[in-house]
Structures are given as structure tokens and as C-alpha cells.
Amino acid sequence: MIFSEADTILYALIIPLVGAIAIALTGRWPNVRETVTLTTAVCLAVVVWSLVPALQTGGRPELKLGEMLPGLSIAFKVEPLGMLFAALASGLWIVNSVYSIGYMRGNNEQNQTRFYVCFAIALAAAVGVAFSANLLTLFIFYEVLTISTYPLVAHKGDEATVKSARVYMGILLGTSIGLLLPAMIWTYSVAGTLDFTPGGILAGRIAEPLVGLLLLMFAFGIGKAALMPIHRWLPAAMVAPTPVSALLHAVAVVKAGVFTVTKVFVYIFGIDFLFAQPSHRLIIWFACFTIVVSSFIALRQTNLKRLLAYSTIGQLSYVVLAASVLKPLSEVGASMHMMAHAFGKITLFFAAGAIYVASKKTEITDMRGIGRRMPWTMAAFSIGALSMIGVPPTGGFISKWYILGGAIQDDNYLALATIVASTLLNAAYFLPFIFAAFLYKEDVQPVKQHGEAPWQMVAALTCTALLTFAFFLFHQPIADLEAQILVQ
Amino acid sequence: MTLYDQLPALVVAVLLFTAPIAYMLRLHGFPWFVATAGVVTSFAVACSLAATVIGGETIIYEMGGWPAPYGIVLSIDALSALMAMLITGASSAALIFGYKSLADEVGEEIAPAFFAAWLLCTAGLVGMVVSGDAFNIFVFMEISSLSTYVLISAGPDRRALISTYRYIVMGTVGATFYLIGVGFLYMVTGTLNTADLAARVGQVEDIRLVLVAAGFVSVGLAVKAAIFPLHSWMPNAYTFAPNAVTVFIAAASTKVSLYVLMRVDYAIFQNSIANHDVQLTFFLVPLGVLALFSGSMLAIYEKNLKRLLAYSSVAQIGYIALGISMTSVAGLTGAIVHMFNHGLIKGGMFMAVACLAIRYRTVNVANLAGAGRAMPWTMAAFVIGGLGLIGVPLTPGFISKWYLVLAALNEGWLGALLVAIILFSSLLAVIYVWKVIEVAYFREPRSNAVPVTEEAPLVMLIPTWIVVLAGVWIALDTGMTVGLASVGAKILLGAAL
Numbered sequence: 001m002i003f004s005e006a007d008t009i010l011y012a013l014i015i016p017l018v019g020a021i022a023i024a025l026t027g028r029w030p031n032v033r034e035t036v037t038l039t040t041a042v043c044l045a046v047v048v049w050s051l052v053p054a055l056q057t058g059g060r061p062e063l064k065l066g067e068m069l070p071g072l073s074i075a076f077k078v079e080p081l082g083m084l085f086a087a088l089a090s091g092l093w094i095v096n097s098v099y100s101i102g103y104m105r106g107n108n109e110q111n112q113t114r115f116y117v118c119f120a121i122a123l124a125a126a127v128g129v130a131f132s133a134n135l136l137t138l139f140i141f142y143e144v145l146t147i148s149t150y151p152l153v154a155h156k157g158d159e160a161t162v163k164s165a166r167v168y169m170g171i172l173l174g175t176s177i178g179l180l181l182p183a184m185i186w187t188y189s190v191a192g193t194l195d196f197t198p199g200g201i202l203a204g205r206i207a208e209p210l211v212g213l214l215l216l217m218f219a220f221g222i223g224k225a226a227l228m229p230i231h232r233w234l235p236a237a238m239v240a241p242t243p244v245s246a247l248l249h250a251v252a253v254v255k256a257g258v259f260t261v262t263k264v265f266v267y268i269f270g271i272d273f274l275f276a277q278p279s280h281r282l283i284i285w286f287a288c289f290t291i292v293v294s295s296f297i298a299l300r301q302t303n304l305k306r307l308l309a310y311s312t313i314g315q316l317s318y319v320v321l322a323a324s325v326l327k328p329l330s331e332v333g334a335s336m337h338m339m340a341h342a343f344g345k346i347t348l349f350f351a352a353g354a355i356y357v358a359s360k361k362t363e364i365t366d367m368r369g370i371g372r373r374m375p376w377t378m379a380a381f382s383i384g385a386l387s388m389i390g391v392p393p394t395g396g397f398i399s400k401w402y403i404l405g406g407a408i409q410d411d412n413y414l415a416l417a418t419i420v421a422s423t424l425l426n427a428a429y430f431l432p433f434i435f436a437a438f439l440y441k442e443d444v445q446p447v448k449q450h451g452e453a454p455w456q457m458v459a460a461l462t463c464t465a466l467l468t469f470a471f472f473l474f475h476q477p478i479a480d481l482e483a484q485i486l487v488q
Numbered sequence: 489m490t491l492y493d494q495l496p497a498l499v500v501a502v503l504l505f506t507a508p509i510a511y512m513l514r515l516h517g518f519p520w521f522v523a524t525a526g527v528v529t530s531f532a533v534a535c536s537l538a539a540t541v542i543g544g545e546t547i548i549y550e551m552g553g554w555p556a557p558y559g560i561v562l563s564i565d566a567l568s569a570l571m572a573m574l575i576t577g578a579s580s581a582a583l584i585f586g587y588k589s590l591a592d593e594v595g596e597e598i599a600p601a602f603f604a605a606w607l608l609c610t611a612g613l614v615g616m617v618v619s620g621d622a623f624n625i626f627v628f629m630e631i632s633s634l635s636t637y638v639l640i641s642a643g644p645d646r647r648a649l650i651s652t653y654r655y656i657v658m659g660t661v662g663a664t665f666y667l668i669g670v671g672f673l674y675m676v677t678g679t680l681n682t683a684d685l686a687a688r689v690g691q692v693e694d695i696r697l698v699l700v701a702a703g704f705v706s707v708g709l710a711v712k713a714a715i716f717p718l719h720s721w722m723p724n725a726y727t728f729a730p731n732a733v734t735v736f737i738a739a740a741s742t743k744v745s746l747y748v749l750m751r752v753d754y755a756i757f758q759n760s761i762a763n764h765d766v767q768l769t770f771f772l773v774p775l776g777v778l779a780l781f782s783g784s785m786l787a788i789y790e791k792n793l794k795r796l797l798a799y800s801s802v803a804q805i806g807y808i809a810l811g812i813s814m815t816s817v818a819g820l821t822g823a824i825v826h827m828f829n830h831g832l833i834k835g836g837m838f839m840a841v842a843c844l845a846i847r848y849r850t851v852n853v854a855n856l857a858g859a860g861r862a863m864p865w866t867m868a869a870f871v872i873g874g875l876g877l878i879g880v881p882l883t884p885g886f887i888s889k890w891y892l893v894l895a896a897l898n899e900g901w902l903g904a905l906l907v908a909i910i911l912f913s914s915l916l917a918v919i920y921v922w923k924v925i926e927v928a929y930f931r932e933p934r935s936n937a938v939p940v941t942e943e944a945p946l947v948m949l950i951p952t953w954i955v956v957l958a959g960v961w962i963a964l965d966t967g968m969t970v971g972l973a974s975v976g977a978k979i980l981l982g983a984a985l
Contacts, residue, residue: 066964066965067965067966067967068887068963068964068965068966069887069890069966069970070970074964136881139881140881140882143880143881144882147875147880151929154930157930162926162930166922169918169922170915170918173878173915173918174915174918177878177879177911177914177915177918178908178911178912178914178915181889181893181911182893182897182907182908182911185890185893185894185897186897188894189894189897189898
């Protein structure tokens with residue numbers, strides 16, 4: 001290798017920031033600007049992915065930037081869970097950038113430079129979250145992610161959008177400052193460190209019922225995991241342009257949430273310690289409740305993006321549920337589901353955005369027969385939906401398999417029943433829409449005659465739909481890598 | 489004796505001696521230059537003092553070689569050095585920043601007097617923190633107050649005069665209360681030297697007079713420190729003062745009174761009055777909590793940007809009061825660090841406001857629509873400062889909040905409640921900061937408004953960004969601030985270093 005691994009981590013953080021500056025400087029020439037975005041995305045992905053071989057052989061690259069408070073440094077350490085998240089976000093950013101170009105130009109959006117700059121900053125923050133070596137560093141990037149995505153959510157700038165964006169930021173900042181920050185300081189005052197340590201740092205240092213309280217503060221303080229009742233920011237974020245919903249509110253931001261939850265369970269509490277505490281059941285109940293209720297709410301949605309948002313809320317709680325079952329298989333399942341859901345959901349959002357750009361339709365009821373005009377897009381949508389339901393040969397099947405395996409190891413019938421019920425509910429809200437799109441006649445004539453969306457968008461959604469299959473076929477190396485997270 | 493040994497005296501003397509020079513040299517631009525040279529020298533001296541005392545020692549300097557308790561004594565430890573750095577640093581930054589904006593707002597004919605007053609004000613404030621004598625603290629307090637009145641009344645708006653008048657009334661009441669308290673102490677102990685007082689107050693038999701003294705001193709200083717509900721002089725004083733003056737006094741002046749409150753209370757009363765920690769807690773906690781809520785709420789509904797920041801200061805002073813009231817090393821460290829960090833944050837923010845004012849000619853929030861695009865650098869500085877008020881990580885506000893919450897967590901259930909209050913008020917800060925950001929970035933300018941297309945001049949922008957980046961720096965490398973503050977806290981509490 002030309003660079004040391006520590007350098008590679010540093011580059012992974014710096015590249016998107018340099019990209020952001022370059023995008024701002026080249027804002028006057030859209031073609032140059034978009035080239036910069038794409039180049040940055042490719043560079044980031046190459047740098048991030050170059051760390052994978054080191055991890056597979058058991059390496060844990062580290063980088064320490066400086067001491068912020070006594071014993072608390074800004075430090076990075078790549079471990080399998082973070083590697084997966086960073087690889088996922090950086091890889092999909094390339095696809096998403098191609099899609100963004102089609103979407104933003106096809107829609108004649110304003111302030112495109114601001115859009116691309118904030119996007120690059122958000123990606124830097126996501127990589128920072130993924131590689132953090134301690135909770136403090138993670139918290140810093142978590143907040144940067146919230147703040148840098150606000151301009152993206154408020155992109156349209158009208159009254160209603162800004163109101164939604166306020167809900168978005170209010171809930172995310174509120175929960176993180178109000179619950180996550182004190183939970184973190186509490187952990188520090190009890191354990192004297194915030195480093196992510198295999199096996200956890202809290203074992204024996206805190207007892208029930210305070211463990212339960214701390215656990216709840218973490219679970220709800222990490223608002224990005226969208227556990228009910230603090231899920232409302234996610235539907236609110238749907239006012240954003242669809243590329244934002246696709247990459248950030250199906251992958252980077254929400255996965256940062258469930259990633260943090262998993263990481264806190266595994267490396268702060270430690271799964272053996274947490275399993276011995278009765279209060280971890282609380283999180284299972286909250287997650288099950290969220291999965292079922294969000295599916296019922298999704299059933300009643302008429303706006304396609306809001307439907308997808310509620311579906312995301314349910315799917316995120318799969319990860320939280322899997323993580324809180326605290327069995328080896330389920331922890332692997334949690335990480336696998338992050339990836340499987342990412343491929344499926346980004347495809348669904350890409351399709352929703354393609355439909356909007358081509359036909360300006362946002363309501364499900366108007367979309368009957370749209371499969372005839374946009375067969376390619378709707379085929380990809382169907383694949384994404386099948387992955388959400390968990391039908392083989394899509395990626396969703398794999399992760400569900402692991403999660404169910406973990407639930408059986410634990411004899412956890414509540415989790416089993418919830419997953420089965422949710423599978424049925426997922427089918428109930430996706431399948432009728434797909435049937436209607438392909439089989440029914442168009443009953444609302446579009447404003448203008450249209451076919452597929454711009455080619456960049458179609459290419460992107462095809463690519464992610466194929467990734468859903470690819471994940472089904474080639475998931476084994478990833479599962480092997482993730483199994484390392486429980487090795488102490 | 490080398491010059492190095494004279495540094496404790498020089499940090500004040502430089503300022504006192506340059507003041508008449510600034511007044512007498514009535515050439516164009518000269519008073520500004522002399523004043524800047526004076527405060528920058530003093531800042532350099534303060535930094536060198538801080539480097540000397542960070543290990544935990546206390547420099548005792550006897551004026552004219554007269555030993556205490558007969559002579560006048562300056563005493564410099566980590567806490568006073570940190571404060572001296574804050575005051576002289578804020579003064580230097582505000583003066584350098586104010587080169588253009590002061591020329592704009594303060595007329596040429598009053599410039600010599602104005603800059604002389606500025607030097608005296610800085611000298612008074614620094615004198616208060618280095619003085620080892622309760623009466624000299626009062627003398628320096630009066631020097632700084634009187635010159636602050638001059639500085640504020642130089643504001644271009646005629647309402648500056650009314651604001652100054654209200655400040656004079658309140659400030660005089662505060663200073664007099666303090667003097668009455670010190671008078672009582674002198675009556676019962678026969679000394680004014682702080683170290684001597686600390687030793688003798690404990691031996692006084694009639695504790696009632698000491699209690700009365702403590703009451704007068706605390707309330708008097710609370711007025712000067714603008715602790716809620718004694719803050720009413722502050723918002724208008726900040727609003728109508730010349731912009732560079734606001735930068736300086738918002739960063740430094742109320743903090744100095746808090747410093748004296750801390751110093752006098754912990755050095756003299758804490759050791760000598762039984763259960764004084766409980767008294768202090770009952771005095772400051774309710775006021776601090778009220779300050780957090782009322783200050784933030786007033787800021788949320790305020791339309792004038794300068795006054796909005798002033799109300800935010802009321803709330804931020806509430807944090808410091810809470811930190812002081814906790815009587816623990818972590819709490820005091822949090823309070824001291826927040827004094828410094830908030831000074832830096834607010835100073836930077838008022839600089840950004842001054843940049844806006846020089847282009848927009850108004851500081852009404854509603855008129856700043858589109859400022860995000862017209863003045864991107866200025867608004868970016870404002871946003872970073874605002875994130876500091878909220879306490880977002882990578883800003884100095886996070887560090888101080890970290891220590892305050894850490895301290896509160898050690899206080900049991902009441903502490904948990906305080907944690908909740910501290911964090912809730914951070915969320916209120918989100919609202920008032922975001923209100924400004926939304927207008928500046930996401931609202932189109934009114935059609936009848938004169939369009940602003942130009943960034944603020946570089947002579948203003950560069951100092952603003954230096955202050956903002958200094959804030960980010962001390963949020964990342966906390967060795968200097970937290971180091972001085974924790975040593976200072978331990979000295980105050982008499983704990984082992």
C-alpha cells in the first residue's frame with residue numbers, strides 16, 4: 001500500500017470536504033461542478049473500500065487526531081460494523097450522484113450548488129460516524145450530519161418545507177442534546193472512558209434500574225434510529241428532493257442511527273452484560289411496537305414518499321430489534337439488514353423520484369397504470385418492494401434469515417411473531433400498488449405525455465435493483481466480516 | 489529585579505499609562521493606534537503570566553515593595569490569569585476589529601477621549617482580576633464602570649444616552665452595595681487584603697455582620713454581573729453602544745463581576761461561615777435557572793439582533809451562576825471555562841453583527857433576509873458562533889456544557905433535574921439561533937429593501953474569523969482553557985492540585 005492505513009482514514013474524511021469546497025468554487029459551471037461531485041464520490045469510495053482487505057485479515061486501522069478533553073480524544077478506529085456502513089454510504093453516493101444530476105436538472109431545481117455542497121459535507125459526516133473510535137467523536141459527526149442535512153431538507157424554501165425542516169432538525173437536535181448527550185456524559189462519569197471496546201465498558205459499573213434508564217436514554221437519544229414515538233422527523237424529511245430522501249433518509253442518516261444503536265449495544269454496554277439485564281426487553285418491545293404500528297400507518301398513506309418513509313421506520317426497527325435480541329446471529333443480522341434495506345429502499349426512492357420527474361405525480365392513487373409508461377422504473381420498484389417483504393432472491397431475505405435465526409436462538413417468540421406479521425403487512429401495502437401500476441388502466445391522464453425519466457435516473461435505479469440481487473448471491477464475505485464484531 | 493518580575497504590575501500599568509497618551513496625541517488615527525498598542529502589549533503580558541501560573545502557583549506582587557497587609561498587593565493565580573487573558577484579548581480583538589466601524593460610529597473630535605476611556609476601562613477590568621485587596625477591587629470597578637459609561641454613550645443612536653443613564657443608576661447601586669459589604673468586613677476584621685480577610689473572618693464572633701456583608705457583596709456583584717433579575721441595564725446598553733464596544737463589554741465586563749463574586753465568596757465566606765455552600769446554592773440556583781429560561785424566552789421573541797444576543801447573554805450567565813453554585817471542582821471548572829468560552833463566542837457573534845450592521849444599516853432580524861447569500865463569510869461566522877451558544881460539539885460551548893453537566897450529575901437527584909434544565913435551555917438556544925439563520929439563509933429579501941451585494945470589509949472580516957477560529961481551536965485543544973480553569977477551581981476550593 002502506498003499510504004498507511006491511518007492516512008487512508010484521514011483521506012476518507014478529508015476527500016468529501018475538499019470536494020465540498022471544490023463544488024462551491026465551481027458552482028458557476030454546472031458541468032464542471034457535477035464532474036467534481038462524481039470524482040469526489042469515486043475517490044471516496046476507492047479510499048474507503050481500500051480498507052476492506054485489512055479488516056478481513058483482522059486489522060483495526062486507527063487514527064488519533066487530538067485530545068479534546070482529558071481522556072477523550074477525537075479518534076477513529078475502523079471495525080467491521082463501521083466499515084460496512086462507510087462502504088455502503090460511499091458506494092451508494094456514486095450511484096446517487098448520477099441520479100441527482102438527472103433529478104436536479106430534470107426538475108430545474110434552484111440552488112443546486114448548495115445542494116451538492118451540503119451533500120458532500122453530509123457524506124463526510126457519515127464516514128466520520130462510521131469510523132469513530134469513541135462515542136464523543138461519533139456524537140460530533142452525528143450532529144454535523146443533522147446540521148448539514150437541514151439545508152437539503154429545507155431545499156425548496158417555501159413556508160411548508162421550512163416548517164417540516166424545523167420538525168426534522170428540532171427532533172434530531174432535541175433528542176441528541178436532550179438525551180444522547182447526558183447519556184454519554186453519564187457513561188463517561190461511570191466508566192471513565194467512552195472508547196468503543198469489544199465487550200463493552202459498562203459491565204459491572206452500573207446496575208438496574210439505572211441500566212434501563214441509560215438504555216432508554218440511548219435508544220431515544222439516537223433519534224436517527226426513528227424508534228417510535230420519536231419517528232416524526234422522518235416523514236417530515238420527505239419534503240426534501242428525492243435524491244436526499246434516497247441516499248440520506250434511506251441510507252446515510254437513518255443508518256447512522258441504527259448503526260449507533262448497534263454500536264452502543266455491542267461496544268458500550270457489551271451484549272453479555274446487557275443480556276443479563278432484564279431492561280433490554282424494553283427495547284425489544286419498543287422495536288416490535290414500532291415495526292407493527294409503522295406498517296399500519298404505511299397502509300393508510302396515499303403519498304408514495306410518505307409511505308416509503310413509514311416503511312423505513314419499520315425497517316429501521318428491524319435493525320434495532322435484531323440488535324436488542326443480543327444473540328450473535330441477530331447482531332450479524334442487524335448489520336446485514338442495514339445493507340439489504342439500503343439497497344432495496346434506495347431503489348424504491350429512486351423509482352419514486354423518477355416517477356415524479358417524468359409525470360409530476362406524488363400520490364399513489366394517481367399512479368395506476370404507470371407501469372405501462374415506465375416499465376423499467378416500476379420493475380426496479382417491484383424488486384425493491386420484494387426485498388422489503390423479504391422474498392428470495394432479494395437481499396431482504398438474507399437479513400431476515402439472520403434476524404429470525406437470532407430470535408430462535410433466544411426463543412424470542414415476540415420477535416418472531418412481529419417479523420412474520422410485519423412481512424404480511426409489508427406485502428399488504430406494496431403489492432396492491434404494484435399490481436395497480438402494471439395491470440390497471442391509467443385513470444388520471446398525465447399533464448404531458450411521458451415515458452421513462454432521464455437516463456441518469458434509470459441507470460441509477462437499475463444499478464441499485466441489481467445490487468439487491470447481488471447481495472442475495474454474494475453476502476457470505478460480508479457475513480463473515482460482521483461475525484468478527486463479537487470477538488473480544 | 490528584572491522586568492519579568494514586574495509583569496503583574498505591568499499588565500495594568502501599561503494600560504493606565506497609555507490612556508493619557510491616547511488622549512493627548514490628537515492626530516488623525518493616532519488614539520486608536522496607541523490604544524491598540526497598549527491593549528495588545530497588555531494581552532501579551534497576560535499570556536506570559538498565564539504560562540507562568542498554569543502549574544498552580546500564585547504570584548504575589550507587592551506594590552512599591554510594601555509588604556501586605558500594609559501595602560497594596562496584586563495576586564495572580566490561574567483563574568485571574570485566565571480572566572486577564574480574556575479581558576485584554578477581547579479588548580485587543582474589539583479594537584483591531586473596530587478600526588473601521590469605530591471610525592464610522594464615533595466622531596473624530598471625541599476619538600481621543602473615547603480611546604482613553606477604552607484603555608481605562610480595560611485597565612479597570614484587568615485591575616479587578618489581579619487585585620489582591622477587596623478595596624482596590626472596588627477602586628478598579630469604579631474606574632472600569634465610569635469609563636464603560638463613556639464608551640456606551642458614544643453610540644450613534646441618541647437612545648444610547650438613556651441606556652447609559654440606566655446603567656449608571658444600576659451600576660452605582662451595585663458598586664455601592666459591594667462597598668458597603670467590604671466596609672462591614674473592614675469594620676469587623678480591620679483588614680482589606682483578601683488573604684488576610686480569609687484568615688480573620690473565621691475568627692469573628694458576631695457572625696451577623698459578616699452575613700450582612702456577604703449579602704451586600706453578593707447582591708452588589710449580581711447587579712454588575714447582570715444575573716437575572718438584576719439584568720435590566722444590560723440589553724439596552726449592549727444594543728445602543730457602538731458595535732465594537734458591544735463586542736468588548738459583552739465578552740469581558742459582566743464576566744469580571746462574576747469572577748469577583750466567585751473569588752470573594754470562595755476565598756472569604758466559604759471557609760468562615762458555616763453552611764455557606766448551601767446559602768450560595770439557594771441564592772444562585774433559582775436565579776440561574778430563571779435566567780436560563782427567561783433570557784432564552786426573551787431572546788426567542790426579540791426582533792433586534794443585538795438585543796437578542798444580549799438576552800442570550802442573560803441566559804448564558806445563568807449557566808455560569810449554576811456552575812458557581814455547585815461548589816465542586818467540576819462545577820467551578822465549568823463555570824470558569826464558560827466565562828472564557830462564552831466571552832469568545834459572544835465576542836465573535838457581536839463582530840459578525842457589526843459586519844452585518846455596516847452593510848445593512850440595521851440589525852432588525854427581519855431586514856436581514858438574504859444575508860446568507862449577500863454576506864456568506866459573515867453569516868458563516870455568525871452560524872458557528874450560534875452553534876457555540878447551543879453547545880454543539882467542536883464549538884467552545886460544548887466544552888463548558890460538558891463540565892457543567894458532569895458536575896450536575898454528581899449532585900444526585902437535584903443534579904439530574906439541573907441536567908434536564910441545562911439541556912432544555914440549550915434547545916431554547918436552538919430556537920433563537922435558528923430564527924436568525926432561517927431569515928438570513930432561506931428568506932428572500934423584501935422587494936423594497938436596498939439590495940446588499942457586498943461582503944463586509946476585510947479589516948472587519950479577518951478579525952471576526954480569527955476570533956471564530958480561535959473558538960474552534962479551544963474547543964479542540966482544551967489544554968490551555970480547561971487547564972487554567974481546573975487549576976483555578978482547585979485553588980478556589982482549597983483542594984489539592
